[in-house]
Structure formats: structure tokens, C-alpha cells
Amino acid sequence: MLRAIGKSGSRRNGTAELRDRGRKPGTIxxxxxxxxxxxxxxGKTTGSVNVSxxxxxxxxxxxxxxxxxQESSMDWARARADAEHPLLINVIHYARNTLHxxxxxxxDHYDDIVVDGPGRGDxxxxxxxxxxxxxxxIPITPSGLDTWAxxxxxxxxxxxxxxxxDLVAAFLISRRIxxxxxxxxxxxxxxxxxxVRLLETSIAQRVAYAESMSVGQAMYEYAPGSAGDDExxxxxxxxxxxxxxxxxx
Numbered sequence: 001m002l003r004a005i006g007k008s009g010s011r012r013n014g015t016a017e018l019r020d021r022g023r024k025p026g027t028i029x030x031x032x033x034x035x036x037x038x039x040x041x042x043g044k045t046t047g048s049v050n051v052s053x054x055x056x057x058x059x060x061x062x063x064x065x066x067x068x069x070q071e072s073s074m075d076w077a078r079a080r081a082d083a084e085h086p087l088l089i090n091v092i093h094y095a096r097n098t099l100h101x102x103x104x105x106x107x108d109h110y111d112d113i114v115v116d117g118p119g120r121g122d123x124x125x126x127x128x129x130x131x132x133x134x135x136x137x138i139p140i141t142p143s144g145l146d147t148w149a150x151x152x153x154x155x156x157x158x159x160x161x162x163x164x165x166d167l168v169a170a171f172l173i174s175r176r177i178x179x180x181x182x183x184x185x186x187x188x189x190x191x192x193x194x195x196v197r198l199l200e201t202s203i204a205q206r207v208a209y210a211e212s213m214s215v216g217q218a219m220y221e222y223a224p225g226s227a228g229d230d231e232x233x234x235x236x237x238x239x240x241x242x243x244x245x246x247x248x249x
Contacts, residue, residue: 030063030110031243032103034133035172036117037153038126042139043174045072046209047235048116052089053218054236060111062089065103067129069095073116080216097124100131126153130160135243136167138196139174139203157196168246169195172235173202197242201235204228 035048045068052064066073077091090110095118096102106113115133118125130136138153157169203209204227212222219228 030107030112031135032107032113032115032133033135033137033239034115034117034129035137035139036115036126036129036133036156037138037140038118038120038123038156039140039153040119042141043172043203043209044068044119044139045076045116046213047137047139047172047174047203048114049073049076049213050219050232051236051239052112052114054220054232055112055114056088057218057220058236061109063106063110063113064089064091065099065106065113065115066091066093067095067099067115067125068118069122069125070119071095076213076216078216079214083216085216085221095122095125097128099125099128103132123156127156127160130156130167131164134168135239135246136169137172137199137239138169139172141175142173142177154196161195166246168243170197170199170239170242172199175205176202177205199235199238199242201231201238203231203235 033048033051035044035051037044049064052062056062064073071093073091074093077087080087094102099115103113115129117129136157138157157167161167206228208223208226208228209219212219212228215222219226219232223229
């Protein structure tokens with residue numbers, strides 16, 4: 001999803017103003033998506049990698065930033081290289097709490113940027129990543145404990161909005177168990193969180209996701225036309241539509 005600088009209805013805030021400085025009106029810059037949650041094991045890497053690859057499948061030049069010291073996205077990229085699959089996206093590791101400033105050096109070269117955020121214990125890095133992005137995607141599993149643990153990232157969203165009032169944030173239910181009562185309960189609870197929307201798309205618990213990541217493939221390559229492939233297409237569509245809607249308010 002691309003946007004233009006200086007056009008009627010465009011959004012400018014915080015880091016966006018920093019990286020837009022000196023650009024001519026009408027210049028196209030990328031939207032920066034961040035998959036962030038200080039709770040580990042919620043599907044940040046799976047979601048972010050697959051969205052990056054889906055954007056690339058649509059003909060976009062994508063930068064994927066692994067901001068996690070554990071290098072999960074880099075592990076996927078290394079597995080892909082070992083299997084001699086074309087990379088299709090540029091994956092870099094940048095787990096520094098200066099990301100919100102340094103990302104400006106990359107935006108001229110890409111159509112979209114996706115950040116795979118850090119896990120537990122990296123509060124400063126999470127704050128920097130959140131300042132760097134335009135839209136925060138908060139993956140959360142259908143567990144009451146995970147919902148409670150994710151309250152920390154919600155607090156970080158609210159704090160970040162003191163500096164970036166137009167930051168878009170959305171929950172993504174990940175590792176969904178079909179027809180589980182707890183999933184329905186979590187959906188109802190998340191829908192009530194102030195100023196953090198709940199995406200209609202959710203990602204099911206599927207063995208194919210883990211298998212595809214281990215061999216360095218996107219879901220559309222590993223299981224084309226599958227339900228998992230459809231989920232990623234739907235998620236990417238929804239993220240683009242959510243950004244477009246918010247950008248013109």
C-alpha cells in the first residue's frame with residue numbers, strides 16, 4: 001500500500017514527518033507495518049513473514065526488518081537461502097532501540113516495510129519499533145492468559161500515541177482453534193479495547209504454518225490454494241484496507 005506526501009487527506013505524524021522531510025509533494029513512500037507483542041509465541045514471525053511475501057507476490061518491493069534479538073525471521077531467510085529459493089523480499093536484522101530514527105534511511109528504496117518485533121524483556125526495543133511504524137498489528141492467541149499478558153503492548157500503544165496520535169493499531173487473533181468457545185469470548189473482549197480495532201481475519205492453528213516456516217517458504221508456496229493461503233491473502237487485504245480507511249479520515 002503506497003501513499004503520497006503532501007496530498008489532501010494524507011496522514012503525517014512523528015516518524016512519518018521525520019522521514020518525509022525534504023521530499024517533493026507527490027512522492028510515494030511505503031506504509032510501515034509492525035507485528036508487535038512482548039508476549040512470545042503468538043505468531044509475530046509467521047504473520048509478518050507471510051504478509052511480507054504476500055505483498056511481494058503482488059509485485060511490491062518489500063523490506064522485512066527482523067527487530068527481534070532471537071532472529072526468527074532471519075532463521076526463515078537462512079532456511080530459504082539453504083533451499084535455494086529466490087528470496088523475493090529483503091530481510092535484514094536490526095534489533096536496536098534507534099530503529100524509529102534509522103528506518104528513515106530505508107524508505108526511499110521500498111514499496112512496503114514490515115517489522116517483526118521483539119519478544120519479552122525488550123521494552124525499549126518494542127517502543128522504538130512502535131515509533132517506527134504506521135500500523136501496529138498485535139497478534140494474540142485465544143487464551144485468557146495471553147490476553148492478560150498482551151496488556152503491556154496495549155499500554156505501549158497508548159504511550160506511543162502521545163507522540164504519534166494517528167498510530168493505527170489492530171488485534172490479530174492467531175493460532176485460532178476452530179469453534180473454540182474461548183476464541184469467541186476473546187473476540188468479544190478485544191472488541192471492547194479502546195482505540196485498538198479487532199481484525200476480522202484470524203489465523204488458525206495449522207501444522208502447515210510451522211512446516212512452511214521451517215523450510216523457508218511462504219504459505220502460498222508451501223500450500224497454494226489452501227485455507228492457510230486464503231487466510232494470509234485475507235489478512236493482507238484487510239491491513240491494506242484498514243490503512244487506506246484510516247489515512248483518509
